Amino acid sequence: SQELEQSPQSLIVQEGKNLTINCTSSKTLYGLYWYKQKYGEGLIFLMMLQKGGEEKSHEKITAKLDEKKQQSSLHITASQPSHAGIYLCGADPSNAGGTSYGKLTFGQGTILTVHP
Amino acid sequence: NAGVMQNPRHLVRRRGQEARLRCSPMKGHSHVYWYRQLPEEGLKFMVYLQKENIIDESGMPKERFSAEFPKEGPSILRIQQVVRGDSAAYFCASSPIRIRQDGELFFGEGSRLTVL
Numbered sequence: 552s553q554e555l556e557q558s559p560q561s562l563i564v565q566e567g568k569n570l571t572i573n574c575t576s577s578k579t580l581y582g583l584y585w586y587k588q589k590y591g592e593g594l595i596f597l598m599m600l601q602k603g604g605e606e607k608s609h610e611k612i613t614a615k616l617d618e619k620k621q622q623s624s625l626h627i628t629a630s631q632p633s634h635a636g637i638y639l640c641g642a643d644p645s646n647a648g649g650t651s652y653g654k655l656t657f658g659q660g661t662i663l664t665v666h667p
Numbered sequence: 668n669a670g671v672m673q674n675p676r677h678l679v680r681r682r683g684q685e686a687r688l689r690c691s692p693m694k695g696h697s698h699v700y701w702y703r704q705l706p707e708e709g710l711k712f713m714v715y716l717q718k719e720n721i722i723d724e725s726g727m728p729k730e731r732f733s734a735e736f737p738k739e740g741p742s743i744l745r746i747q748q749v750v751r752g753d754s755a756a757y758f759c760a761s762s763p764i765r766i767r768q769d770g771e772l773f774f775g776e777g778s779r780l781t782v783l
Contacts (some may be wrong), residue, residue, distance in 0.1 A: 591779075593671075593775050593776040594710075594758065595774075596773070596774075652722075652762070653698065653760055653762050653772045654700065654715055655712060655772070656712070659708075659709045660709060
């Protein structure tokens with residue numbers, strides 16, 4: 552089965568600083584999802600990456616998928632307290648360019664704290 | 668993700684009792700997924716249902732757990748004779764289509780089960 556490892560497990564930064572969270576797979580990644588979760592709440596979809604070398608951005612968050620390295624990174628520029636939460640990467644092991652459904656394998660999560 | 672409704676948000680049960688968790692997918696969605704997030708563990712897939720059909724239950728514990736998604740009404744995750752190890756957050760997600768190469772999973776806010 553596919554396993555996803557996230558690093559770091561937790562991260563504390565000052566407001567305004569940049570940061571990167573990594574997600575590494577034991578198998579080749581054909582589809583990678585990033586979600587944000589606040590304590591006691593549900594998951595908020597951030598981005599989905601499918602192609603090797605693909606990069607997407609939304610506001611101050613950029614995600615990249617490096618298929619050769621079996622790794623994805625999530626980069627936040629000029630962090631704000633609103634970015635605080637748990638970031639989860641998830642992969643659909645069946646999404647090898649074909650049909651897929653919502654059976655995702657998730658990493659353990661990265662807890663982000665942003666001090667004002 | 669505001670459209671996926673889960674209830675109750677919090678549920679307390681004593682060992683041996685039954686827990687029923689309900690999930691109403693977003694309007695127009697006929698695919699529902701249940702996930703479990705145990706304390707200190709990641710989010711794990713449990714079961715995938717379409718209306719009146721269980722498509723994939725590979726993540727469901729073999730005993731005491733069952734799920735259904737009737738033609739009318741919400742999807743229900745049922746846990747019989749709960750034990751303390753069942754204490755967790757249970758998330759429901761829905762999607763509009765099976766092929767999601769450009770789609771996303773919509774998650775609910777979760778139901779938090781505490782077993783005393």
